[in-house]
Amino acid sequence: MSNHQLPEELAHAFRVGEDGRVVLIAGRAPDGRLSFPRPDWCGEDLIAAETVEIAGEGEIHCHTIVRTKAPYGLPTPYAVGYVDIDGTGLRVFGLLEGPTIDTLAPGQRVRLGARPLGVDNGGRACLRPVFSVAEGSRP
Amino acid sequence: MSAAVHVAGYGMVPFGRHANRSVVSLGAEAARLALKNSGLAPSRVSLGVFANALAARLFGASTLGQNVFAALGLQGMAVLNVENACTSGSSALHVAWLAVCSGQADVALVVGAEKMCVPQLGLINSGDTEMETLLGLVTPAGFALRAARHIHEHGTRREDLCAIAVKNRAHAALNPAAMFRAPITVEEVLAAPMIADPLTRLQCCPVADGAAALVLVSDSVARSLGARARARMDVSVLASGHYDNTDSLAVWETDRRTAGLAYEQAGLGPDDLDVVECHDAFTIAELLHYEGLGLCPPGEGGAFVAAGHSRLGGRIPVNPSGGLLSRGHPVGATGIAQVIEIVEHLTDVADTRQVEGARVGLAHCMGGDKGTDTKSCSVIVLSR
Numbered sequence: 001m002s003n004h005q006l007p008e009e010l011a012h013a014f015r016v017g018e019d020g021r022v023v024l025i026a027g028r029a030p031d032g033r034l035s036f037p038r039p040d041w042c043g044e045d046l047i048a049a050e051t052v053e054i055a056g057e058g059e060i061h062c063h064t065i066v067r068t069k070a071p072y073g074l075p076t077p078y079a080v081g082y083v084d085i086d087g088t089g090l091r092v093f094g095l096l097e098g099p100t101i102d103t104l105a106p107g108q109r110v111r112l113g114a115r116p117l118g119v120d121n122g123g124r125a126c127l128r129p130v131f132s133v134a135e136g137s138r139p
Numbered sequence: 140m141s142a143a144v145h146v147a148g149y150g151m152v153p154f155g156r157h158a159n160r161s162v163v164s165l166g167a168e169a170a171r172l173a174l175k176n177s178g179l180a181p182s183r184v185s186l187g188v189f190a191n192a193l194a195a196r197l198f199g200a201s202t203l204g205q206n207v208f209a210a211l212g213l214q215g216m217a218v219l220n221v222e223n224a225c226t227s228g229s230s231a232l233h234v235a236w237l238a239v240c241s242g243q244a245d246v247a248l249v250v251g252a253e254k255m256c257v258p259q260l261g262l263i264n265s266g267d268t269e270m271e272t273l274l275g276l277v278t279p280a281g282f283a284l285r286a287a288r289h290i291h292e293h294g295t296r297r298e299d300l301c302a303i304a305v306k307n308r309a310h311a312a313l314n315p316a317a318m319f320r321a322p323i324t325v326e327e328v329l330a331a332p333m334i335a336d337p338l339t340r341l342q343c344c345p346v347a348d349g350a351a352a353l354v355l356v357s358d359s360v361a362r363s364l365g366a367r368a369r370a371r372m373d374v375s376v377l378a379s380g381h382y383d384n385t386d387s388l389a390v391w392e393t394d395r396r397t398a399g400l401a402y403e404q405a406g407l408g409p410d411d412l413d414v415v416e417c418h419d420a421f422t423i424a425e426l427l428h429y430e431g432l433g434l435c436p437p438g439e440g441g442a443f444v445a446a447g448h449s450r451l452g453g454r455i456p457v458n459p460s461g462g463l464l465s466r467g468h469p470v471g472a473t474g475i476a477q478v479i480e481i482v483e484h485l486t487d488v489a490d491t492r493q494v495e496g497a498r499v500g501l502a503h504c505m506g507g508d509k510g511t512d513t514k515s516c517s518v519i520v521l522s523r
Contacts, residue, residue: 009273035383037270062291062388064283064335071264071277080275082284082388082511090383091511093271106291121267128274 004127007120013037014114014129015053022112022129023053024085024092036090056112056131058085063096063104073118073125079104083131098133109137144239145361145368146521147246147354148177149479153316154349154467156256162194162203166252167210169350169472174211177354178367179246181211184354186244187218190231190251191471192506195222197259207250217244224506225418226377227251228351228474229517235355236375236519245357251476252350253469260346264508271508279343279421281508283335286423288388290337292438295426297337299441301328303422304341304464306450311461313451313492318347318467342422347467351475353482370485372478374520376401380512389438393516394431398503401518402433409433412455413497414484416477418505419462425449428503429457432518451492459484459492470506477502478519485523498523 006014013036015023027038027049034052035042042049063081070076079101082091094112098104110131117128150172152165166189174181189204204220223230228251235247264272289295305325311317323341331339361368378397386392402408409432417432419425426440434455435443443449449457460466460480463473481500483489499522507514 007273009268009270013270062284062288064280064287064337065333066275066277066280066283066335067333068277068279068335071261071275072273074275078275080280080284093274093276093511095275120273 004116004125006114006127009121010129016114016127020113022056022114024056024112026052026054026088026090028052034088034090036092054085054088054090056085056129058083058110060096060104060106060108060110061091062106065101077101083110095128095130097130104133109134142240142242143358144236144372145356145358146370146372146478146482147179147356147361147364147368148173148175149353149482150176150351151316151476151479152350154347154469154472154476155318157254157348158256160254160348162191162198162200162252162254163206163210165254165348165350166203166207166250169252169352170207170211170248170250173248173352173354178364179354181213183246184213184248185216186235186238186247187213187216188221188231188235188247188249189218190221190227190249190475191253192222192224192227193253193255193470197254197257204250207252208248223515225420225470226474226504226506226515226517227471229477229502229504229519230377230474230515232353232475232478232519233375233377233517236372239355239357242357245360247355248352249355249475250350250352251472251474253471254348255346255469256348269509276508278508279335279338282421282423283338285388285427286337289423289426292389293441295441297329298325299445300337300342300422300426301325302444303419303425304328306444307419307458307462307464310451310459310492311465313490314461314466317461317465318345319465338421338423344420344463344468347469349467349469349472351472351479353475353478370482370521370523372519372521374401374405376404376518378516380509380514380516382510382512388511391427391431393513394428397516397518398432401501401520405520407499411499412501414459414481414494414500415455415457415503416460416462416480417457417503419458419464420468422464424505425457425462432501432503451494456494459489459494474502474504474517477504478521481521485521
């Protein structure tokens with residue numbers, strides 16, 4: 001793993017493990033409902049939400065390929081989409097990549113990792129979470 | 140419950156490129172036109188509300204409303220500055236409407252102005268500190284994702300999306316204040332450069348400079364103006380989105396919820412509408428708003444536009460101004476310009492794009508992204 005860091009705006013929502021896999025930092029309300037990212041306070045009593053780390057694995061719900069000049073030094077084109085995270089009811093936005101971005105499709109299995117990709121708001125090279133299509137996954 | 144609110148006057152600086160004009164200059168011109176149109180002296184204004192979304196980011200400007208109103212000699216009164224993304228203009232109207240409803244103001248001047256045709260604009264997003272922005276969410280992508288899902292779930296055709304751009308351009312051809320007026324075809328829309336699949340450039344609204352202003356007055360002021368009280372602003376509803384665990388991207392729950400409240404408060408339903416202006420920042424947005432506003436059943440927006448129901452002469456004309464797609468979208472001015480378009484139809488002055496006999500109109504706007512939803516949604520109902 002490189003010395004790059006997640007942008008500060010993402011650090012509260014993702015944790016990069018030693019193995020390079022990334023977990024989502026979600027919150028659980030007293031009624032069991034999960035939210036991502038974790039809200040500071042929840043419920044009618046405005047209590048602190050319980051912190052829950054969730055494996056970044058799921059299925060592509062939908063995706064698009066952005067073909068205009070990319071922001072933050074991302075490649076042009078690049079793919080983004082929503083991923084339904086296994087067993088949580090959470091639908092999470094993120095960068096997507098597969099063997100080629102033109103083969104991405106709803107229903108494909110993806111796993112969240114992190115790699116040096118683009119720059120942060122200060123123009124510094126940084127890590128970004130990316131959902132990658134699991135090997136052999138078909139829609 | 141609340142007192143009636145009337146539109147007494149309006150003014151616009153046509154949307155387009157105004158290279159040598161400042162935001163304040165554009166706003167002040169629209170405000171002057173609106174006051175002249177109302178027949179009210181500047182000294183009658185008791186509340187000024189100014190809408191702008193981007194001047195802080197693009198020019199480092201703040202509290203510009205005071206500068207706009209001071210340019211007209213209006214000083215000492217209450218002035219509010221409103222930023223609420225694409226609903227900045229409609230949110231400013233909402234605040235003014237509340238003030239006149241409650242009796243706190245009897246003449247409110249609402250101005251929206253924006254200057255976007257500058258090199259530093261870049262791609263619009265929901266703010267550089269938003270998590271999704273850092274993950275690559277630019278505004279066209281958020282709508283493209285909804286389009287992809289609508290196509291996947293309902294079999295909506297790309298040609299149906301393109302038909303919205305073609306329809307709104309045909310409407311704009313009848314609107315001298317529209318930015319783009321030359322006709323386009325479905326084939327041209329499909330062949331335009333891809334921005335975010337499946338949305339091509341001609342399915343995305345252009346950036347623009349421009350300004351719009353409205354004068355809202357109380358019943359007593361309206362009575363004193365007689366025929367110059369042009370239309371009633373019956374209901375204004377402003378709502379925000381739900382940001383986690385969204386169940387469907389192909390059904391815009393925030394649209395349905397906001398419109399439902401507006402219909403309930405106005406005591407009418409979608410079948411009672413004669414004309415609609417909605418936030419067609421992208422073709423898929425207008426299609427989803429057909430469904431969210433109840434103009435057609437969920438999933439049937441593609442068939443609705445294909446049948447011609449939303450064009451002038453159709454069952455319920457949508458965006459007769461040309462919409463954001465062709466009239467242009469100077470963000471802070473848009474929500475006010477939408478209401479001006481409705482007022483022109485309710486007062487039979489919309490010329491060749493007039494919806495004959497229009498008695499009730501609705502203006503819908505939406506702004507910003509967060510999670511899987513919009514940050515802001517507004518619905519305003521007007522009648523003659």
